[in-house]
Amino acid sequence: MAPPSSPRVSLSGAALLAMACLLLHGGAAAAAGELCADYYDCTCPDAYKIVQGVLIEAHRSDPRIFASLIRLHFHDCFVQGCDASLLLDSFPGMQSEKDARPNNNSARGFPVVDAAKAALEDACPGVVSCADILALAAEISVQLSGGPGWSVLLGRLDGKTTDFNGAQNLPGPFDGLPMLKRKFRDVGLDDTTDLVALSGGHTFGRVQCQFVTGRLYNFSNTNMPDPTLDSRYRAFLSQRCPRNGPAASLNDLDPTTPDAFDNHYFTNLEVNRGFLQSDQELKSDPGALTTTAPIVDRFASSQEAFFRSFALSMIKMGNIQPLTDPSKGEVRAHCARVNAS
Numbered sequence: 245m246a247p248p249s250s251p252r253v254s255l256s257g258a259a260l261l262a263m264a265c266l267l268l269h270g271g272a273a274a275a276a277g278e279l280c281a282d283y284y285d286c287t288c289p290d291a292y293k294i295v296q297g298v299l300i301e302a303h304r305s306d307p308r309i310f311a312s313l314i315r316l317h318f319h320d321c322f323v324q325g326c327d328a329s330l331l332l333d334s335f336p337g338m339q340s341e342k343d344a345r346p347n348n349n350s351a352r353g354f355p356v357v358d359a360a361k362a363a364l365e366d367a368c369p370g371v372v373s374c375a376d377i378l379a380l381a382a383e384i385s386v387q388l389s390g391g392p393g394w395s396v397l398l399g400r401l402d403g404k405t406t407d408f409n410g411a412q413n414l415p416g417p418f419d420g421l422p423m424l425k426r427k428f429r430d431v432g433l434d435d436t437t438d439l440v441a442l443s444g445g446h447t448f449g450r451v452q453c454q455f456v457t458g459r460l461y462n463f464s465n466t467n468m469p470d471p472t473l474d475s476r477y478r479a480f481l482s483q484r485c486p487r488n489g490p491a492a493s494l495n496d497l498d499p500t501t502p503d504a505f506d507n508h509y510f511t512n513l514e515v516n517r518g519f520l521q522s523d524q525e526l527k528s529d530p531g532a533l534t535t536t537a538p539i540v541d542r543f544a545s546s547q548e549a550f551f552r553s554f555a556l557s558m559i560k561m562g563n564i565q566p567l568t569d570p571s572k573g574e575v576r577a578h579c580a581r582v583n584a585s
């Protein structure tokens with residue numbers, strides 16, 4: 245009889261455990277196309293902590309990184325689902341989504357995603373997908389900034405294609421409220437609570453002058469400022485973003501608490517201090533009156549209500565078209581390129 249500590253026995257023990265986990269969670273759930281919170285519990289139990297460690301380290305030299313990372317998850321999920329398509333560099337026949345208008349010279353944080361991937365490959369090679377790294381990084385970023393936590397659903401595979409045109413069509417800062425609503429409905433989110441709660445992501449991070457100069461100097465080609473913009477905030481922004489100044493100069497999306505995840509995005513909207521046109525419309529557009537504005541009011545008066553909705557909407561966003569079919573996806577070894585076949 246083999247001693248219980250023989251390599252053979254412990255190996256088959258581990259294999260059994262892995263199989264039970266796969267059947268219970270990974271395998272069974274994935275077959276139904278569903279994600280689950282404990283997907284890596286057996287195959288990479290420290291995945292969350294590993295990503296968290298990389299993010300904390302990155303934040304020491306880059307206080308903006310948490311905001312940048314949650315935006316990557318958003319830009320990934322809205323374009324052919326959360327499949328890490330955003331992370332792929334261009335390759336023959338596929339133009340990178342990084343080149344699309346909303347991302348070029350704007351989306352950032354890719355080296356930190358690569359660092360998390362490298363750390364995970366060290367600990368558990370070939371196990372954790374890049375799409376799941378983005379989902380984990382989003383939640384960790386929000387929590388480390390003072391926001392709510394939630395149970396991150398996992399088990400996404402990485403896709404093998406990009407969708408450049410889809411990325412061109414991401415919600416834009418000059419989209420009117422009806423267009424914003426449509427783009428959220430198009431990905432299966434609702435155009436009320438999900439739209440308003442997720443827009444609350446603009447409670448931290450930075451934004452370039454080029455996205456506000458129209459509102460400051462030539463709103464809807466009127467040669468006048470946007471009349472909904474609070475005049476003192478307009479004066480402040482006009483100094484930071486002069487008429488023919490550098491388009492890429494950075495501003496805080498939330499000037500009251502620039503790096504904290506709180507409900508000040510909504511209290512700002514209440515006093516006409518939204519930065520983007522697409523922000524202020526949620527409160528001020530005539531069509532907002534009976535749709536999004538009451539939700540803005542609710543989140544402005546209750547951070548707790550905002551946090552609860554935000555967590556739920558992030559889980560919904562992370563569930564857009566989950567790619568779990570192994571014939572269509574893979575766990576990439578490097579997030580910027582598909583595996584060699």
Ligand code: HEM
Pocket residue numbers: 308310311312313314315318349350351352415416417418419424442443444445446448449450451452455497520522
């Ligand atoms: C509703 C439609 C949305 C529009 C039109 C929009 C537009 C923008 C724009 C124009 C910027 C500034 C980019 C730059 O200056 O380079 C930005 C930044 C940002 N967005 Fe959004 N966004 C939207 C929704 C979201 C959502 C759903 C989230 C997350 C849940 C989010 C999170 C962020 C963050 C955190 C930043 C700052 C990123 C950084 O500092 O690197 N946005 N967004």
Ligand SMILES: *[C@@H]1O[C@H](CO)[C@@H](O)[C@H](O)[C@H]1NC(C)=O
Pocket residue numbers: 343344348349
């Ligand atoms: C991205 O921005 C750079 C300038 O930084 C520009 O040269 C390039 O053409 C842009 N790419 C696309 C696809 O527009």
Ligand SMILES: *[C@@H]1O[C@H](CO)[C@@H](O)[C@H](O)[C@H]1NC(C)=O
Pocket residue numbers: 462465466467
């Ligand atoms: C305002 O915008 C319109 C349309 O884009 C443009 O024709 C006009 O020259 C702009 N005015 C100024 C002062 O930039």
